[in-house]
Amino acid sequence: MVDPKKQHAALTYARATQPLDPDQGWRREDLQLAFMAGMEALAIPRLLSLPEAARVLNVSASTIHDLVRHGELAFVHAGRGTVRKHLTFSQDEIVNFIKRHTQRTYQDDPWPRTARHGIRKRAHELAVERASASGGGFMAQYEARRAAAKAKKK
Known part of the structure; x- marks a missing residue:
């Protein structure tokens, strides 16, 4: 007996992809390949909810709202509401956001420039x-x- 979830996944895959030979359309072996591929993964990946996206990025939900508001993070509007x-x-958008905002900083100085370790020289360096x-x-x-002291005494 075929699992209905696997069958649904195969049909979804078949709808989202092109047949192997577009002139001949879908044939039996094409459907079998689609069924096999559909068992592995759905053609359309699962969307993440706002709390899940916040958890992946390790930020709060309000930060996600700010990123959306400023155009940093694209979203899919799911639902019927227009106000909320x-x-x-x-x-993929979450992965692209992470890639766009990944940075590596490099400092030439062995220590940070702070008030304690500023650009002014220390007393022993001046000496x-x-x-x-x-x-x-x-x-x-x-x-x-x-010698100057001996000369002064004389």
Whole structure:
């Protein structure tokens, strides 16, 4: 006995696709292929409801409404209402939305530019700069200061 769901899936597939040879129309082997393919999957994928789309995107329902309002996310109007529309979403549209909004950021800096790690130099960086700019290291500066102190005493 044939499962009615599988038979309905095969008929839906047969209605949504073209026969193998358009000149001859649907033949028995074409219908068998359609039946086999229909058992695997429906020709039209299932639409996601608003809560399901929100769950897939990991956002709230109001965020989905905002995305629809601003044209970021296309929807299928299911139902008869005109004021409060019943929004459903294609799985392909959700996947395309994710692809469009996927980004990878790369920073050249090893640390973020914050108030703590700003562009101003720290005290130890300034000290190192001063020491290296004066033409010598710490010992050279020390010897110069000692010589200046001896000269002052004399």
